[in-house]
Amino acid sequence: MFQGSICALITPFRDGGVDEQAYEAFVDWQISEGTEALVPCGTTGESPTLSHDEHRRVVEICISIANGRVPVIAGTGSNSTEEAIALTQHAKEAGADGALVVTPYYNKPTQEGLYQHYKAINDAVDLPVIIYNIPGRSVIDMSIETMARLAKLPNIVGVKDATNDVSRATRQKLAVDGDFAQLSGEDGTQIGFLAQGGDGCISVTANIAPKPMAEFHQAWRNGDIATAQSINERLMPLHVGLFCESNPAPVKFGASLLGKCAEDVRLPLAAISAESRKTVEAAMRSAQLLN
Numbered sequence: 001m002f003q004g005s006i007c008a009l010i011t012p013f014r015d016g017g018v019d020e021q022a023y024e025a026f027v028d029w030q031i032s033e034g035t036e037a038l039v040p041c042g043t044t045g046e047s048p049t050l051s052h053d054e055h056r057r058v059v060e061i062c063i064s065i066a067n068g069r070v071p072v073i074a075g076t077g078s079n080s081t082e083e084a085i086a087l088t089q090h091a092k093e094a095g096a097d098g099a100l101v102v103t104p105y106y107n108k109p110t111q112e113g114l115y116q117h118y119k120a121i122n123d124a125v126d127l128p129v130i131i132y133n134i135p136g137r138s139v140i141d142m143s144i145e146t147m148a149r150l151a152k153l154p155n156i157v158g159v160k161d162a163t164n165d166v167s168r169a170t171r172q173k174l175a176v177d178g179d180f181a182q183l184s185g186e187d188g189t190q191i192g193f194l195a196q197g198g199d200g201c202i203s204v205t206a207n208i209a210p211k212p213m214a215e216f217h218q219a220w221r222n223g224d225i226a227t228a229q230s231i232n233e234r235l236m237p238l239h240v241g242l243f244c245e246s247n248p249a250p251v252k253f254g255a256s257l258l259g260k261c262a263e264d265v266r267l268p269l270a271a272i273s274a275e276s277r278k279t280v281e282a283a284m285r286s287a288q289l290l291n
Contacts, residue, residue: 001071001098001128001157001158001179001181002037002071002073002098002130002157002158002181002183002199002200003036003181003183003199003200003217003221004036004037004199004200004201004214004217004218004221005034005035005036005200005201005203005206005210005213005214005216005217006035006036006037006038006039006073006183006200006201006202006203006206007030007035007037007038007039007202007203007206007207007210007213008039008042008043008044008045008202008203008204008206008207009026009027009030009038009039009040009042009044009045009062009207010026010044010045010046010207010248010251010252010255010261011023011040011041011045011046011050011058012026012252012255012260012261012262012264013261013262013264013265013266014261014262014264017054018050018054018057018058019261019262020057020061022260022261022262023058023061023062023261024061024065025260026255026260026261027061027062027065027066028065029210029260030206030210031065031066031069031070033210033211033214034210034211034213034214034215034218035070035206035210035213035214036070036071036200036214036217037070037071037072037073037097038062038066038070038071038072038073039072039073039074039075039100039202040058040059040061040062040072040074040075041055041058041059041074041075041076042075042100042132042202043075043102043134043137043247043248044204044207044247044248044251045058045075045248046248046265046266046269047075047077049266049267049269052087055087056087056090056094059072059074059090059091059094059096060094062074063094063095063096071097071098072095072096072097072098073096073097073098073099073100073130073202074087074088074091074094074096074098074099074100075099075100075102076088076090076091076099076100076101077100077101077102077103077104077132078102078104079104079105079106079107080104081104081116081117081120081121084101084117084121085120085121085124085125087099088101088121088124088125088127088129089124089125091127092125092126092127096127097128098127098128098129098130098157099121099125099127099128099129099130100129100130100132100160100202101118101121101129101130101131101132102132102134102137102138103131103132103133103134103138103140103142104117104138104140105137105138105139105140106138106139108139108140109140111142111143111145111146114140114142114146115146115149115150118131118150118153118156119150119153121155122150122153122154122155122156125155126155127155128155128157128158129155129156129157130157130158130159130160130181130183131147131150131156131158131159131160132159132160132162132185133147133159133160133161133162133163133185134160134162134163134185135162135163136162136164137162141163144168144171144172144175145175147159147172147175147176148172148175148176148177151176151177151178151180152177157179157180157181158180158181158182158183158199159172159180159181159182159183160183160184160185160202161182161183161184161185161186161193161198162184162185162186164186164189166189166192166193166195166196167196168193168196169182169184169193169194169196169197169198170196170197173197181199181200182197182198182199183198183199183200183201183202184198184200184201184202185201185202186201187201187203187204187205187235187239187242188236188239188240190203190232191220191228191229191232194220200217201213201217204242204243204247204248204251205235205238205239205242205251207248207251207254207255208238208242208251208254208255208258208260208284208289209235209238209287209289212231212234212235212287213235215227215231216228216231216232216235219231234286234287234288235287237282237283237286237287238283238284238286238287238289240283241279241280241282241283241284242254242280242283244272244276244279244280245272245273245276246269248265248269249263249265249269249270249271249272250272250276250279250280252264252265253271253272253276253277253280254280254284254289257280257281257284257290258289258290
């Protein structure tokens with residue numbers, strides 16, 4: 001259902017608000033460059049600092065501009081199950097093709113709590129749900145056993161795996177019966193994840209390198225491993241450099257260098273340092289994104 005280069009979209013800001021014009025143009029550019037699916041309102045979209053009204057509006061804009069050309073997987077996660085259900089219901093009503101639901105942060109639920117959280121969303125909204133497992137931000141790690149249990153539910157269709165453990169792709173594939181989309185959440189290790197049985201990547205890098213990211217995944221699916229590896233090597237400094245400070249501040253600076261939006265982020269994030277600016281710009285030049 002979901003595969004290839006999927007962009008975890010930034011949310012452009014200007015003068016304190018969402019820059020809707022820049023966002024519309026950005027979504028359209030992503031599609032024209034070959035991005036295969038879009039994720040509005042994920043962590044890269046600064047969902048923690050969007051108001052509920054802004055969150056809903058950003059999802060609606062993305063769906064409207066995509067206009068069925070590529071799937072839209074709306075970020076609808078929360079550490080409140082009730083809030084996650086409400087955001088997922090809105091995504092369905094707005095016309096999203098799926099929802100990306102992060103494991104609840106701060107609460108530190110048990111594995112049974114994780115199961116019940118996702119089951120409640122599954123039962124409340126008839127929309128494909130991708131589990132977002134990112135222990136580095138949410139503290140908890142969903143076990144493979146819990147994931148396999150959840151995969152038996154009709155609306156739980158895949159995982160965005162940001163554990164940085166490429167063996168998870170094979171281990172999860174062996175544990176889960178039937179089709180289950182395995183999407184890397186780590187640009188730097190995505191080729192290893194694909195080699196272990198992954199289907200694609202929900203990418204930060206795709207924000208500023210959508211075409212080479214799309215070409216990388218197409219080459220991989222075509223069995224052209226040499227081309228895929230060549231692109232991966234060219235982009236690796238970018239994969240690393242975009243995390244020189246907390247995401248999405250570096251990638252927003254990169255987008256500003258391309259003239260796609262302002263680099264503005266919302267507190268508690270801050271503009272990246274002068275040294276980090278040099279790192280991002282050098283990585284972009286290495287990736288042949290800047291003249």
